[in-house]
Amino acid sequence: MKKKNLITTAGIAAAFIAMIAGGCQKEDNKYMTNSSTSDSQQLYDNSIADASFDDAGNVADEGVTGSLSTYRISDEEKIQTTCARVDLDLLASPHVAVIDFGATDCLCRDGNYRRGKIIVSWNGDYSVQGSSHSITFNNYYLNFNKITGTKTVTNSGRNAAGMLTYSIHVNGSVMVDPQYSQTGVSGTINYNADRVRTWIEGENSPFNRRDDVYNITGTANGTSIDGLAWSSSIDANNPLRKEIGFPHFTRGIVTVTTTGDAASNSTIDYSYLDGNRDNLARVTSGGHTYTIKLGMK
16 A cells, blocks of 8 residues: 555645745735724735645645655755654554754745754554654754644544545644744734545555545634634535645535624635646636636646
């Protein structure tokens, strides 16, 4: 059985994530007025937290499934470079992998800077029902933002259709560097998420990771840098569709609820253009609908 990218959950690359995912660009920003500043701050912070813990899952998965003390730089699917050291202890119970990027910022293959350690512990193979994987951090930074907390993934067995499902829980925070804050001021985003990831395609091709496809449902909540609460929910009838090997979701609808003076419900529809593999999504916020670009690809 191949080791799949199952630690990671759905990091919602929402409308206002400009830095973590390579720069999100709105085609029309005329609606981003002062009255929507608080609203957009919460949306932006939600997206940073989602992307940060999703990224940690990707890195952790490489560490658990890797067999080298340093990552190969010739494999285009690899995130790390040789500045990342991986120490595996398969005799310990649970098993432990320490992925150490060192004390100084390391520019990795995906264009992101990382430093510090991601620690993964697990008690069974991904494909075994009841197996659990836990990710923690030791002075870990992604693009100068400090990530703390715990992410846990548990194999929940097969659903009625015979597909493997995984329960994912995150309790953590992101201390945002001023250059990644909308206001230019540092602060902390608190973040919690509970999601279910269903493996819908690719399980039967053990040597081809890129044909893996997942559906993701669930909720998240937290507080933004300005202290206001937000929550998000994935439409159960329109789950997020994640195709491994492609950086963006191709289908699914997410609703983000914000509080404060600009309280509202905003939706992000990744099914725009009929679910094609593209970097476009449709956002509805504050009574307006517009197209956004998710990264530069």
